[in-house]
Amino acid sequence: MTDASSLAEDYLRLHAQLRPVDATFMGLSGHDHQLPPASLDCVDAELDALATLRGRLRHASRPTTAGARLDAGLLGAQLTVTEAELRRAPRQQNPAWATGEAAFSVISLLLPGEHSGAAERADALRVRLEALPGFLGEARAHLQGRGAPGDWTRRACLEAHATANLLERGLPRHPLWQAPMQGPAYRAVRALRAHADELSRLPTTGTVACGEAHLDLLMREGHGLAFGPREALEQATLAFERLSRELEEDAARLTPHHSWQEQVAGLEQVTPAPGRVTDAYRASHEAALDAAAGLVTPERTYDLDFRSVPDWAVGTADLYFLFYRSPAPRRPGTGSVYWVFPPGEDLGAYLRAHNTSVIKLVHAVHHGSIGHHTHNARARNADSVLARVAGTDCASGIAMLSAGTSVEGWACYAEDLLLEAPGFYSPTEALLLKSFERRNAASCIADIKLHLGEWSLDDMRAFYRDQANFAPARIWSETTRNSMFPATRLMYWLGTEAIKDLRAELNLPAQTFHDALLAHGHAPVSWIAEELRQAHTQETA
Structure with missing residues (x-):
């Protein structure tokens, strides 16, 4: 056989x-x-x-090994999801x-x-x-x-x-x-x-909703979750409400009489010097690699080269042109490129968008250093054939939906992980991090309500604009992608929560836990969790 x-x-x-x-x-x-x-x-x-x-x-x-079990699961999920989508739409x-x-x-x-x-x-x-x-x-x-x-x-x-x-x-x-x-x-x-x-x-x-049955299939079969959209919606709604309260309380302690939105917006005023934005990316990336000591083993041998977007690509704003794109796992070479977009006519707006805190949290940690950069390098050595490639960035999204909870869950979790590195974030940056978590919970809510048919795209956009603190310029493209690819926005928050829960359950030393998690590559966190539980049980028997 x-x-x-x-x-x-x-x-x-x-x-x-x-x-x-x-x-x-x-x-x-x-x-x-x-x-x-x-x-x-x-x-x-x-x-x-x-x-x-x-x-x-x-x-x-x-299958008798972790790699083969993940391959069987990933292949079965990919066949199920693809067949269902080809028959539905x-x-x-x-x-x-x-x-x-x-x-x-x-x-x-x-x-x-x-x-x-x-x-x-x-x-x-x-x-x-x-x-x-x-x-x-x-x-x-x-x-x-x-x-x-x-x-x-x-x-x-x-x-x-x-x-x-x-x-x-x-x-x-x-x-x-x-x-x-x-x-x-x-x-x-x-x-x-x-x-x-x-x-x-x-x-x-009219409608863009995929419907409850298909959304449930994507969550259970594609993401390997033990629950469907209704339970996830309840969890995300409670988290959104809790995080909203915590942000108000944290902001009141930090700077009374200024809302958390005002304090987070104030970070836009701290920017690199004009002409030094690329240097700031590189410096923050290196600082994050150093800060991760003892928490996770960061990728240092595979290079990440920060470069200005070349002239041939400057007009790609309406395309899914990513500033960081995962290297080709079958032909990774010795390093990859992180694109830094050049300023437009409004230098002030450009610097605010590339402020020091956004460079640190989004570019250096989430995408670079210990985020996608390290995860992609570890995935290329996974025992599972499909877990090495499933998280590859392709024309419209990652190659296989099932990679989503680990790919995006880890990158969002990595942002919070460096809260455990003393002094890496300022108190206001910690506030910004919590606002990111709140936004991911909001996106989970919106993804589910849109595809259950409870919200229209206009409802979703109003929620993003009025409650979720999304940048106005992102809302149309973000929500349009959400509507085309159901169950792809919920994976950020649900993936992060799954990693947090697993870490608390296993109670391993930080670096041991994180390295073991990343070694399994791009597969549903819930399936990786089963492999880690089994390995932990064998080690402690």
């Missing part, structure tokens, strides 16, 4: 065929020249391929699917990393550019006779125009640019703009 880890490798080969842009980001060789299948029969073909693999999984040998029927894949089919080959040689990448890029007009035409066929939520169509149009601008203005500035790309790029630009015009005429449908 075949074991789960061998089937996991087979699944990755299938995943690369069905989602070749994901494959480029994951470092799965042989697919850099391809675009996703988009013919009208591609949904049925994918369901057939998944059913075949599921049949093989049912007859696989019983195939991704091909979301107008933003094709535009996201189109954009990142190009960007994935332009980013620095351990790709194939420049000549091979240039050839793959040219082939993808040549294929884009046909791909967009096939993708539109999935939308004929259907409507789409207006915000999804708007996002798709923004992405199409942004990608056209990238090909027209940015690509010729990239070192990979060659004269033979000019014709394919020109035709791709025309196709993208025509595609946006066609999309703008799509009829608008």
Whole structure:
């Protein structure tokens, strides 16, 4: 019989065929020249391929190691979630699917990393550019006779125009640019703009809710949770109320007569000197690595290079262009890049957005140092085949939903972990941290209420604006993503809480617990918890 880890490798080969842009980001060789299948029969073909693999999984040998157990769980969850989504609402029927894949089919080959040689990448890029007009035409066929939520169509149009601008203005500035790309790029630009015009005429449908049954499946099967949306909503609502009270009480003790919102906003005035923002990122990253001593083993051998966003990528604001993107786990090289965006016309607004505290908490800790940076490095050495790659950042989100509670749960937990490093945060920064926790609880509430159908997108946006303390500029894009990808915003708070609960339960030394947790890679925290409990029981027997 075949074991789960061998089937996991087979699944990755299938995943690369069905989602070749994901494959480029994951470092799965042989697919850099391809675009996703988009013919009208591609949904049925994918369901057939998944059913075949599921049949093989049912007859696989019983897993006897932690890595094989996680592979069996991750593979089963991925098959279940993907099949359910293909039957309920195939991704091909979301107008933003094709535009996201189109954009990142190009960007994935332009980013620095351990790709194939420049000549091979240039050839793959040219082939993808040549294929884009046909791909967009096939993708539109999935939308004929259907409507789409207006915000999804708007996002798709923004992405199409942004990608056209990238090909027209940015690509010729990239070192990979060659004269033979000019014709394919020109035709791709025309196709993208025509595609946006066609999309703008799509009829608008109403609800974006996935419904309670599907949300429950995503939570229990995808995230491996022991409870569904109603219980999670109750937990998050109680936490939001508690954190709201605590913020008011903490603020009153810290600076009477100034609300916590005013005190947190005051942090925007403490900024790096103009021209030294990138230096501030690097210095905060190094300080966080040092502060983590005794709490977790930080990643120091794999480099994180802070660089200004290159000229070719400056016009990517309407795309899912991340300042930190997880390195390709199958081709990580010796380091990765953290992009620092340049100032615009309003230098003051730029510095406020890149204030010293945000650089420290968000960029240095959550994404860099002991956050995603360390977690991704540890995951690449996990025993589970799929837990090494499941958290890879792809065109629209991470490769596998099941990675979410550990990927985002750990990064949010890491922010709070450095409260245990004396002097790393100021008292006002501790207040900011608690406001982040409150915002994550709010996002959990909103994710669930939206997809239960209890809130509209307008309700969700009003909540984010009036109660959750979201930056106004983030609200539309954040909520639109929430609506397209149910159960992806609740994983931040629920993942963090699961790690906190497990640490309290096992009561291990901090560094021992955190290193063991991260060693299992990108899998549901609840499944990792079972492995840690089993190991702890064996050690203490």
